[in-house]
Amino acid sequence: MNHIDRLLHRLRRLGIWAIAIWLGGSGPVQALAPLIAAGELIGVSGLEIEGRRYEIRFADGSFNALYPEGFSGYGSLARAAAESLRAAGNALTGTPPAGRLQLAGCRSAQSCTILIPERSAGTVPQAHLSHAVEAIYAGDLVRSVPAELWPFDAATDTGAMPDMLYAILTPTGE
Template identity: 50%
Template sequence: MTFKPLLKQASGPALGILCFGLVCSAQALSLQVESGEITGVRGIEIQGELYDLTFTDGSFNGIYSADDDGYGQLARGAANALLAASDSGAIGAAANWKEGLKLRGCAASESCTILIPEHSAGAAPSADTTFAVEVIYAQGQFRSVTAKLWPFHAGTDTKHMPDMMYAVLAPAR
């Protein structure tokens, strides 16, 4: 048997497996919505693993667990995964998506910045400065990811900043 007929015979099952895989990964992502606000994203794939992200206000030193100094390369991976989920339409296709949803902790009307800590000078609860990847959320989509890390004083509380909040990463449940 030559390669072309073999490819034709295998294309049906292979295509089915591919489609099943795409459907499964699309269903894995879900928005967490409470009181009309997005509180997080569950089942987002980062570096081949599934994670949950929760959006929250506070300070780096108050939110992150003791001895935490950031997520390393997972921070940029999480930011890019959010952007990819918006670009692919997966966010808009989520079961509880509605037009006009804001992120929890975002009082600004135009856009919000999500801080995902990569590393810090020191560890929580006594870090001095944290360096975060920024994800911009505007008009119902994750729009961009900054190339440079943003230095942020680890004791500054984002509750007093209407357009910023942190993302907390955890392995998917």
């Protein structure tokens, strides 16, 4: 291979890399950041849901205590949030430094159910029943999102349930 052929070969290789970088950078950017406190996953920021970025925090409590007054659910955003958590895969938690990364508020060794309220009978603080999309978290991943909604007493505190907690969504404006 002469000098010109080697140069053309290198330019082609650089061109392929440039195209790959350009194509990779032209899609939606997932700037996911796990939110970790005291060695537990307390949420995730930068999750894209229905074209907007959100922060999701996990919390124990009752529907009527955790959400703002007048809240009745996230509507279709609830299922989209659960599916976005599932699609995030390993990007959600990365690799924990030592063993399994536990969800804050989850005390089950097998799995936890993240409740994302879709709608409720009544509004906070007077709701009677909430219907939530479930995101099943096991082994550092959201493994499934069942099709059925989970009916849940709006006054029940998930703090007394070792395998359930709520998700609170906040738009980040990114």
